[in-house]
Amino acid sequence: MGLVSAEGMLRKAYENGYAVGQFNINNLEWTKAVLNTAQELNSPVILGVSEGAAKYMTGYVTVTEMVKAMIKGLNITVPVALHLDHGSYEGAYKAIEAGFSSIMFDGSHYPIEENIAKTKELVEVTKKLGLSLEAEVGSIGGEEDGVVGAGEVADPLECKLIADLGVTILAAGIGNIHGKYPENWKGLNFDVLTQIKNITSGVPLVLHGGTGIPEEMIKKAIALGVAKINVNTECQLVFAAATRKYIEAGKDLQGKGFDPRKLLNPGYEAIKASVKEKMQLFGSVNQA
Numbered sequence: 001m002g003l004v005s006a007e008g009m010l011r012k013a014y015e016n017g018y019a020v021g022q023f024n025i026n027n028l029e030w031t032k033a034v035l036n037t038a039q040e041l042n043s044p045v046i047l048g049v050s051e052g053a054a055k056y057m058t059g060y061v062t063v064t065e066m067v068k069a070m071i072k073g074l075n076i077t078v079p080v081a082l083h084l085d086h087g088s089y090e091g092a093y094k095a096i097e098a099g100f101s102s103i104m105f106d107g108s109h110y111p112i113e114e115n116i117a118k119t120k121e122l123v124e125v126t127k128k129l130g131l132s133l134e135a136e137v138g139s140i141g142g143e144e145d146g147v148v149g150a151g152e153v154a155d156p157l158e159c160k161l162i163a164d165l166g167v168t169i170l171a172a173g174i175g176n177i178h179g180k181y182p183e184n185w186k187g188l189n190f191d192v193l194t195q196i197k198n199i200t201s202g203v204p205l206v207l208h209g210g211t212g213i214p215e216e217m218i219k220k221a222i223a224l225g226v227a228k229i230n231v232n233t234e235c236q237l238v239f240a241a242a243t244r245k246y247i248e249a250g251k252d253l254q255g256k257g258f259d260p261r262k263l264l265n266p267g268y269e270a271i272k273a274s275v276k277e278k279m280q281l282f283g284s285v286n287q288a
């Protein structure tokens with residue numbers, strides 16, 4: 001199976017009370033780890049690519065071609081969506097042109113009228129091409145590619161305005177944060193999540209900043225309509241820790257331990273273990 005829109009997998013998740021993980025990728029090892037884990041667990045999966053990560057991997061076309069070739073090379077049969085994460089207006093068009101199957105247009109930093117106008121346009125473009133579109137209302141706290149959000153809580157009425165445009169999925173700030181959560185974090189705002197769910201008439205919701213949210217809160221969020229959960233920082237942390245451990249143990253100095261295929265393997269395995277844990281928690285195992 002090639003790349004698919006995220007619509008079918010997220011609709012199914014929303015209706016059956018589980019969530020599909022979006023795991024952000026940074027290179028070949030990352031992509032291979034996420035795809036192999038999804039296949040082993042028979043889970044649908046969304047590969048997230050930020051504009052910064054796309055640039056790092058030398059462009060949207062490189063990413064699309066790598067992922068498509070890897071799906072073939074690894075015999076991946078579970079549904080895989082290749083999703084632009086926090087796309088700008090220009091970035092959305094570039095990713096569409098390169099063959100991404102799912103787009104997030106993050107217009108949350110525009111005045112709501114402009115966010116609506118641009119989102120509406122992209123709804124039409126993506127619908128015609130059979131791609132899924134994620135929109136955002138109210139910025140997500142923390143930092144993503146240099147964009148710092150204030151940890152806002154979205155206005156449910158604004159969420160309804162955007163949801164009614166026909167977006168596939170909606171990201172709304174409910175106290176969640178990108179990156180590591182601070183000690184004094186107040187937790188997710190379930191009152192606002194409930195209001196958003198009630199007012200947006202069946203649009204699956206997205207929870208960004210899935211690293212470090214307690215399990216009970218994740219489960220409650222899923223029960224309240226969250227069907228997609230983004231995980232990025234966690235894989236970075238476990239990859240770095242496993243690589244550090246390997247080098248601190250002096251393993252790169254033993255035999256051919258310096259070989260990148262050996263050096264990067266502990267990090268690869270660590271990402272796999274993390275992705276597995278998240279898929280089990282989100283309930284997407286055997287839902288391919």
Ligand SMILES: [Zn+2]
Pocket residue numbers: 086140144178208209230
């Ligand atoms: Zn995000």
